[in-house]
Amino acid sequence: MSQQLGQFIVIEGLEGxxxxxxVSLVQSIITEHTGQTPVCTREPGGTPLAEKIRDLxxxxxxxxxxxxxxxxxxxxxxxxxxxxxxIKPALAKGQWVLGDRHNLSSLAYQGGxxxxxxxxxxxxxxxxxxxxxxxxxxxxxxxxxGLQRASxxxxxxxxxxxxxxxxxxxxATFLAFAAxxxxxxxxxxxxxxxxxxxxxxxxxxxxxxxVKRP
Ligand code: TMP
Numbered sequence: 505m506s507q508q509l510g511q512f513i514v515i516e517g518l519e520g521x522x523x524x525x526x527v528s529l530v531q532s533i534i535t536e537h538t539g540q541t542p543v544c545t546r547e548p549g550g551t552p553l554a555e556k557i558r559d560l561x562x563x564x565x566x567x568x569x570x571x572x573x574x575x576x577x578x579x580x581x582x583x584x585x586x587x588x589x590x591i592k593p594a595l596a597k598g599q600w601v602l603g604d605r606h607n608l609s610s611l612a613y614q615g616g617x618x619x620x621x622x623x624x625x626x627x628x629x630x631x632x633x634x635x636x637x638x639x640x641x642x643x644x645x646x647x648x649x650g651l652q653r654a655s656x657x658x659x660x661x662x663x664x665x666x667x668x669x670x671x672x673x674x675x676a677t678f679l680a681f682a683a684x685x686x687x688x689x690x691x692x693x694x695x696x697x698x699x700x701x702x703x704x705x706x707x708x709x710x711x712x713x714x715v716k717r718p
Contacts, residue, residue, distance in 0.1 A: 510595050512636075513542070513708075514603040516612075516678065517643030518671055519664050520650030520657075521693040522700060526643060527604050529701050530708060534600050537712045542600035543590065547582060547609065551589050554582035564662040573623065576614040580627050583607065587635060606637055608681060608688070613663070616677025617670045639711055641704060642682050643693035647671035650693075 515530060517523050527544065534542045549558040557578050561570065570578075583606070594601050607628055615621035647668055654664055682688040689707050693700055 510538075510542075510598050510600040511638040512591060512595060512601045512603065514606040514608070514637040514640045515643065516605055516608050516640055517693060518645055518647055518650045518675055518678075520653030521643035521645040522653075522697065523604060523643060525697065526641065526691075526700070526704055527602065529704055530641065531602055533705060533708055533712070534602060537709075538600055540600060542602040543594040544602050544604070545586055545590055546604035547586065547606055548579055549582065550586040551582075554585045557582040557585075562661045562663070564665075570662070572614070572618045572620060576610065576618070576620055576623060576627065579610050579614065580631050583610070584631050587632070592635075603637065606640070607632060608640055608642070608678065611681060612674040612677040613670075616680075617666070617674040619673075636687070638687065639708075640688045641691055641708065642678055642688055643691050643700070644675070644679065645693040647675055 513530060513534065515523050515526050517526075531542060531544060534540075547554075548561055549555045561575060561578050564570075591601050591603070610624050610628065611621070615624040651660075651664070651668070651671065654660065679690070682690050689711070691700060691703050691707070695703070
């Protein structure tokens with residue numbers, strides 16, 4: 505069992521990509537590898553204030569529609585709150601942190617989906633100061649298949665109700681960032697759940713074993 509410093513691992517993916525079951529799997533892989541249960545976070549959310557922001561972005565108010573720029577700022581308000589009060593303190597104590605979404609979601613959904621990339625990059629640089637995950641597992645799925653799976657689970661929220669073209673732009677942005685960044689691993693989430701989980705286990709274990717002890 506290795507005694508290394510904690511790392512920040514993130515799972516990303518469009519709706520219906522299978523993020524929730526991947527989070528449980530990755531949680532157990534990290535626990536097997538480190539002997540510690542990681543601190544689990546989700547975005548938006550993970551602190552009392554950030555959970556209130558989650559409700560604001562998820563629920564549509566037809567009398568006061570959320571404009572794209574305000575949506576973007578809300579995601580960053582939630583994220584900086586979570587980083588400052590939960591993620592950085594946990595990492596400073598040597599704990600591992602497992603995030604259900606992080607900054608790549610804003611780049612993909614608000615930057616790609618909403619067409620606000622210059623704004624997203626500016627806020628990201630100004631608020632995160634280069635803080636990023638050690639490793640991101642991006643579960644890649646065709647949006648039509650993902651949304652089909654998501655709607656089978658129940659009613660769709662404000663973002664899930666966006667036009668398919670929005671998700672296609674978001675997916676293209678996820679893939680474009682993954683192609684440029686070795687810390688982002690792409691998993692084909694259209695495969696059977698067993699195959700997806702095996703891929704996650706293989707790829708994550710390889711990376712975790714490659715991490716040098718301090
Ligand atoms: P989920 O955590 O259940 O996937 O819901 C979060 C929703 O918010 C999902 O539709 C993706 C969206 N989102 C953004 O648009 N930008 C972001 O930065 C984050 C974290 C999530």
